[in-house]
Amino acid sequence: MSTNTTSHPSSTGMGLRYSGAWLPAAIAAAGFLALPFGRPGRPFLTIDPDLYAWAIGHPLLWFVLVGALAALVISLLKLPTAPRGDLLIGAGTVGLGAGVLWFLLTATPFGMGALVAFAGLALVIGHALSESGRVQGDAFIATSILVVSLFVLLFIIYPLFMVMRSAVVVDGAFDLSQFRRTITHPLFFFLENPRSQIDEVGLTMRWGVVVGLVSAAWALFRRRSLPLVLARLVLGGIVGLVIGAMMYGRGALPTSLLTVAIVAPACTLLGLAFALLGQRSSFRPVRRSLDVISVLPIITPPFILAFAMIFLLGRRGIITHGLFDLSVNWIYGIPGVAIAQILAFTPIAYLLLRGSIASLNPALEEAAQTLGAGPWTTLKTITWPLVRPGLAAAFLLSMIESLADFGNPIILGGDRNFLATEVYLSLTGRYNPNEAASYGVVLLALVLLAFFVQRWWLGGGSFVTVTGKPSSGALAPIPRAVEVALTAVLLVWTVFVAALYASIVVGSFAQLWGVNYTFTIRHYQDFMRAGWPVFLYTARVAAISAVPAMLLGFLVAYLVSRHRFWGRRFVEFGSLLSFATPGTVMGVAYIFAFNTGPWLLTASATIIILALVFRNMPVAIRAAVAGLAQIDPSLEEASTMLRARSFTTLRRVLFPLLVNTLVTGLIFAFVSAMTAVSQVIFLVSPGNQLATVLLLGWVEQGQLGRAAAMGTILIVSMLLTILVVLALAQRISARVVRVES
């Protein structure tokens, strides 16, 4: 997105003497003529003389040049501003449309010339939309809206469309048989196991009958009307059947659902306990330790705890084997995955609930207490109803995270298969793209269902988070017994997590875990040889992706919260979609979308960066929306009224006021790019290997020592990054504040 602060078209009284579109139009024409329009293969920078526009000589291509040159001429004509804008829209659209059409017809991978020409023409249209008055705002706003919408379309909607298409289109024809085969396959779901002793179908039926009857009895007890009782009977029966199927069935669907049914309630309850402690504990160290807990999931690759659990609870685990002399396998399967997920996602639930506990107005509780309510009654009648929406949000987010989780099941899944891992295994193991797409569609449907049920239920507006400032007043203490119990839970949790992290560090220095604990730096030497270049490459890719992720997130947040424009809902929806979509599904989607045709991008750093940008953009959006909510919009209007363009306003007014938010957003984008695995595992290629993917591979191969070394380095470096950059951000904002006083 170029800006127009340097090339102010001078205005005479009112209106523009010439259009600001002349520069991008000239660049578009120059790019078209000077650079190759297509490219022969993957590399961008190869110049193939046959792929210059004039060498191709297709008539459609000349329209691109005609559009650009027409825009150049029109923008310099002496015309009233608005009609000239309309003409420019026409010229830009003709050029862009012709170029896109040519690519769609010939499926040639696009080259540098096309990139420059298209970017120029998009800028022309942006200027024109603004000058014609069709978009309220200046050229920067209009161009941003255009570009953001295009990005959402290309990098979020289009890949997801390709996944769904691949599930039902086989060899170019609509065909449901592949999809049907996938979801009837035992790997997906099967109930009656002829080789087992028990009668799975019968037991499931029994569950259905029992739950149905219990639910109907409860309705009768509450003296509901007869139709309602019958409805409860049917509904309870269905719930019972689902429970039975989850417990006795095998395959990815029941396994994933059962795990979710364990993980989501556990995470929510633990998150609530920690949030209560964090806000209300009478014991200061408890409150401080929770700050640390909330940072853990950010700096840790999602599966590192699963890996550490092998050290502690595995066959040669220090607890199971060392302490109790057992050699057990129980952590491989649903129990292990569930524990790992609970450990990984509780901090996320905690962060959500912390907000809703913190925004409780203590005055309400004080009011209840002055009216004679004891701590218990206050908790039950005031606190609980107020945190219920937060609980629902935490529950559904844990659900989504658990369903979408890839790393933990792949390490600890054992003989059970999960939906998220099947997406990966069917593509890379069985090489069946249709099957992968089918699993992806099922997973996507489940996650989006949960996601939109949550949004519908909570009636959540856009991204705008509640940033409740705790008002003054003493917080009601938690009842003594409850506080002791919760603190005990926290203590166990903390000790266990600390032991897991410690085991990784210890494991990285031990000769062979479980056998020989003598000190060695051998694993670090191995890591330096095999892992260091990959680590550096990952850091580079993550850093490159973080900047556009943050800028794009900020831009989307700014546009959505400060401007009304046609397509705003679409941009919002697209960003939500990229947030809710499981990483594995997005990874498969990128493979389907960018493997051929004009969009040949696979097996390159570009596609990894793009994937990371759009993966992490929603985090930046959230941060920026929260920051923008603190700033009075009339500051921006005042700037506009002083004749600053919106880009100048962003740079001189919003940016200095949001430095802190933006820097924080930037680190989070960087760190989560460093630790991402589920999406990029599809996109790595020889020469484009990423640290987390390599680490996962080492764990799978059983090279636990060097994996531990890499894990240690990853965690320590992420922690340092966060601490250093946060300190820097504080200093910068301190300087901004000093100007004020």
Add this chain to the structure above:
Amino acid sequence: MDNATTVIKGITPATVDLRGLVKRFGKDVVAVDHVDLFIERGELLTLLGPSGCGKTTILRLIAGLERPTEGQILIDDDDVSRLPAYLRDITMVFQSYALFPHMNVFENVAYGVRVANRPKEEIQERVAEALAMVGLQDFAQRATNALSGGQQQRVALARALVIRPRVLLFDEPLSNLDAKLRKRVREDIRELQQRLGITSVYVTHDQEEALAISDRVVVMHEGVIEQIGSPHDLYTRPASRFVADFIGSANFIPGQFDGQVIDVLGYRRRHEQDITPGAVTVMVRPEALEFAREGESGFEATYLSSAYLGPVTEFIFDVSGVEVFATISGSGISNAERGDTVLLRFKDVGVSLLPPG
């Protein structure tokens, strides 16, 4: 603004012409409904009305912060309806002042010149000039949050004037000030506006402020202009019950008019007004009522209650079923009791006729 003698060079005030202006939000909300309005060069025109009447929307339409659904906005002879805000040679003083919190007074005032990429000396000169004009020349290096509300307001004004706008817009600029300060700042604004001769549009919901400051006042109600006129015209000859009620307070008594004489319950009084003869509503200001002295004619009113306020006494009467409110100087009838009948008459000014109903 005592020693403010400088006048900003280069301000050429413009006229503003609104033609058939409509603004809808969504499908149903009509904020501005076919408004036609011509604002003279150098005049201060106030848009007055209750909240939600569309006055601020009109201001934002002129500013370019909103786009009209229909209609045109002309500044001098240029149609700016589709022109973005930053090209309009208009600027605005905001209700919240909208001073940039990360800049000091100088930087705030300099902002408009700075983003126009003017040379350093010119920025210095123009900022000094604007600050002198509002009497804040010694405050340039202060932080804005270290200033009082009135001073912040003046910084906002200087910041607007520094870019030499052709039209200056005020969006309820005094509503964040306390009552005493409000009066002084409003006089300062008026004085400065007249000295610079800058075309100004001023939005407020405070009728006293509107009357005190304006050349002309536009009273708005539900997106429509109810009446345009000088403060004096609006007060003495309101065009509708809404205007009469909104500007000052008013009593509405049914009566008859034959073209020359009003008849209220047998009380006859000469009156000049261009209105269809027949049944009318007589609009009487509370201060236009007095007790009829011995031998004077009047109409009968039933005394209900009174409150002694020092210089005046406030009375409530019942005039054939209509509650009438009067402020009468002196103690008047000090020993009246509820239910007593008194004789009231109109003073020379403060009576106007409206269509019946």
